[in-house]
Amino acid sequence: METPLQEICACLGQPVAGNPTQYMMERAFAHHGLDWRYLTLEVSPEHLGDAVRGMRAMGFRGGNITKPHKVEVIQYLDGTTDAAGLMGAVNCLFREGEKLLGENTDGKGFVQSLREVADPAGKKIVILGAGGAARAIAVELALSNCGEITIVNRTASRGQELVDLLNGKLKVLARFTAWEGDYSVPEGIDVLINATSIGLFDPSAVVPVEPDTLRPGLVVADVVFSPPVTQFLAEAKDRGCTALDGLGMLVNQAVISFKVWTGIDPAASVMRDALEEYLGI
Numbered sequence: 001m002e003t004p005l006q007e008i009c010a011c012l013g014q015p016v017a018g019n020p021t022q023y024m025m026e027r028a029f030a031h032h033g034l035d036w037r038y039l040t041l042e043v044s045p046e047h048l049g050d051a052v053r054g055m056r057a058m059g060f061r062g063g064n065i066t067k068p069h070k071v072e073v074i075q076y077l078d079g080t081t082d083a084a085g086l087m088g089a090v091n092c093l094f095r096e097g098e099k100l101l102g103e104n105t106d107g108k109g110f111v112q113s114l115r116e117v118a119d120p121a122g123k124k125i126v127i128l129g130a131g132g133a134a135r136a137i138a139v140e141l142a143l144s145n146c147g148e149i150t151i152v153n154r155t156a157s158r159g160q161e162l163v164d165l166l167n168g169k170l171k172v173l174a175r176f177t178a179w180e181g182d183y184s185v186p187e188g189i190d191v192l193i194n195a196t197s198i199g200l201f202d203p204s205a206v207v208p209v210e211p212d213t214l215r216p217g218l219v220v221a222d223v224v225f226s227p228p229v230t231q232f233l234a235e236a237k238d239r240g241c242t243a244l245d246g247l248g249m250l251v252n253q254a255v256i257s258f259k260v261w262t263g264i265d266p267a268a269s270v271m272r273d274a275l276e277e278y279l280g281i
């Protein structure tokens, strides 16, 4: 296969120093013999439009979008995939001819990770949180025919907005529960997901969930990838739950972006090794 020379992808965000996805991408480009580069570029909100126009002008093949630009970037694109449109957030840009389009690989990455331990179809799922990650995960779970979704969130308006999207356009049975004190996981729930930022870079942070309701057999997932085993996951493991860390989601979202840009299914193990090296695990 003829490989193009020096194709460039970029991650636009703020701040974006020390981006683990860059490590994974550069390692995978090298592994697959692609002379591609992945740049991590700090872009402030007022310059986002210019940055995207710059990507177009300089012929970038694509890129990732991180906080705080995942929603705002959409106005500068030629369109989005259906799933990203439903989420109203984009984390991956790609070219289709002259068009620059937006995809969201966060939720897809999570579902791919979940499938290693459980098929989401028909499952009763609780998602803690209603921010960007929760929204992406909830939409992809709905598209994977999960049984029902309960959104538990501190801020009611944000939680209800996601529930309305799920009940409406996604046509999945969804309900909202206000998060007050320790949340008790109801009997019959198959999968519990911490999609909040509680625990990120804080090994001692406690997710307010009643520990006695973490029953054996429950699949408990955390989107937080650093530390790789959060306090929440450690507790779930101790209580006999199947624990799923945030590293799998992080690797998978990168695997999917790589495939979108290059057409090549990358070696996920190479990317996982790069991530673990980056995180010093």
Ligand code: NDP
Pocket: 106, 109, 128, 129, 130, 131, 132, 133, 134, 153, 154, 155, 158, 179, 195, 196, 197, 198, 200, 223, 224, 225, 246, 247, 249, 250, 251, 253
């Ligand atoms: P957002 O800021 O969009 O949402 C944060 C969510 O966490 C909100 O629901 C917020 O509730 C909730 N929250 C934060 N602090 C608390 C608290 N003390 N008590 C209760 N709820 C709280 O963030 P994102 O959704 O973009 O990111 C969430 C996490 O997901 C981050 O840790 C991020 O690193 C991780 N992530 C992981 C990925 C991976 O590949 N593993 C990919 C993408 C994100 P409220 O609405 O009430 O403010």
